Amino acid sequence: MKRTYLDYAATTYIDPKVLKKMKPYLADKFGNPSSLHAAGREARFAIEQARIDVAKVLGCEGKEIIFTGSGTESCNLAVFGIANFYKDKGNHIIISKIEHPAVLEAAKKLENQGFEVSYLNVDANGLVDINELKEALKKDTILVSIIYANNEIGTIQPIAEISEIVKNFRQKSGAVSLFHTDACQAAGALDLDVKKLGVDLMTLNGSKIYGPKGVGCLYISKGVNLEPVIVGGGQESGLRGGTENAALIVGFAEALKMADKIKISESKRLAGLRDYLIKNILKITRSRLNGHPEKRLSNNINVSIKGVEGEALALMLDKYRICASTGSACSSRKLAPSHVLLAIGITPELAHSSLRLTLGRKTTKKEINYVLKVLPEVVEKLREISSIKI
Template identity: 50%
Template sequence: MNKVVYMDYAATTFVKPEVLEEMIPYYTEKFGNPSSFYAVSRETKMAIDKARGNVAKTLNCDLNEIYFTGGGSEADNWAIKGIAYAHRNKGNHIITSKIEHHAVLHTCQYLEKQGFEVTYLDVDSEGFINIDDLKNAITDRTILVSIMFANNEIGTIQPIKEIGAICKEKKIFFHTDAVQAIGNVKIDVKEMNIDLLSLAGHKIYAPKGVGALYIRKGIRIDNLIHGGSQERARRAGTENIPGIVGLGKAIEIANNNLESHAEKMTFLRDKLIDGLLKVPYTRLNGPKGDKRLPGNVNVCFEFIEGESILLSLDFEGVCASSGSACTSGSLDPSHVLLAIGLPHEIAHGSLRLTLGENSTEEEVDYVLEVIPPIIKRLREMSPLWEDFLKKGDK
């Protein structure tokens, strides 16, 4: 097998050459500890500040509201635990949704064991929360709402501005996991009334192991990591300078190319969706149009298992997934697909294809060429398909 078609950009991206080029000096000659006082260290501190400014510009906030972390999961944990512990004297109720990333869900489940109450909002068949459900869930003990900006599996973009307005009116903190949204849609934390926002570098062509948390100025939040006085005494640990520099460069590029990138991804996405839906007994998971992430495709092929599809695609050189990369070792169907109402037997047949920087129309055509015979062959081997045919429901 010589041909490799990568369609799992939601899981991770490569590091862009221009990003790596900017990072390399900070592994070699520019290696000073930013906490020291000599010139070599001042140089690295300036590099961190530059990266912080690039992130702040993208989100339309002040650079002193950006704190670098070890990734998106750490940022989610910090936002939720930090607000919960710092404001438990006001209340112990948190609201989130049933389709959040496990970095949010597992954090909320952990807090439930610590005496906090969590409401997990239902979503509709396309993955949207109901705004009235959110309003009705708020009590005088609610201190935090955490709703992801865009879903990592089915691409649903939530009504973030509307959610932010409700939280502002009720004087409740609003956190959003924007790991998948950054670089794909425009984000303005001021206009959207977002108080805390998580992001990760490796989703936008920066290295793994670096992320950021936006914390609106004036918000009291407990630290997650204790030790030194780095990140203005809020996140201890010597900074990952090359990673931070890479994140700063990558988010600058993403922000500058946002519209052209989204236009290209939307065209390829829609072509891929239209082609896949020509396969009989195939359903699209998530919405169509501008309420879906530009590069996200998620479908279910009835009567077969997603793992079998992935193995067959791998043999053809296509890299894909059946859902979140963080749960790829699980035999259970996606919690997201179950939450939108799919029965287990259909949710098991899911395929997620996500597009990115190097995706081409030729690659989309290739995938649309190899998938139909794969589905046909797997169905011919499936007892579920055999039972279906015996019932005469052709």
């Protein structure tokens, strides 16, 4: 039986064309990009070309891009970097309640160190409360960080509208109030033009866009300063110490270029499959869609199925070689149900009963039909065992 991989939001495979571009830098072109000699220059050239490629997709200058070791690292650098650089100008940070842990945990850590953090509520579909944002902004606000498209429920935030509010407040009040967005899930599906989005900082990574794991980037608008988190040899304009990994950076840039190029056609294809899958999953009694019905990523399906616990469901599906994920506590290291699902106001019981399926480039209608055959059977089996009768 073939594996049906429907966890593309967790990570993607590396596109063969991307891998091909990376290979020389894993073997022959191994030089340290900081070295003066030809071997070093060769790696440096590749990295700087990659930087330009990434900048083109984002509509910014190459020097506004720094490469990091992951999306998490970029988010950490944005949050800690801004907080530590501008702490004399203010100690207030605003984030949404549905941030990825990369931002959420960084903000919590700052809160423990004495920073003040406002956590914005979201509505039942996962959209940030704009009025609450307006009210939360104050003279002390140094950073606002809101995820572009949520990794669990796929809800897409109106980033341009939010950045406008933050910018207007900045101009009016003189507060630092910089705006960062985590766009890891948005890449390859949504517009990444930083000028149109109006963001000051933006995080991207390789592992969600058919590029390699272990690489990300942070867009830092000209004039914005950061205190580095990793110090060392002064690489990446002194903002990220450590020898740059040319293979990963080249792969990341290639993947981003490719993802951006096909995003419109691929999003359309996936949205068709997504809507077909959602429509049919919801035929299961007492099931509900989590996240926004329209403003959602083209590849994201998140449902709660009453009476069935998510980890058990995911493991049953795994037996049928379907790879899916869940927001149930049992699948997490913390044994707490998904903070995102709780933030949209569903009960803990239904958060434990959630199932996320995320589609990707290799997803076919045939695979979707296979899921639609297996899932109701598995749900029925677990409901037969379950003490929560519907």
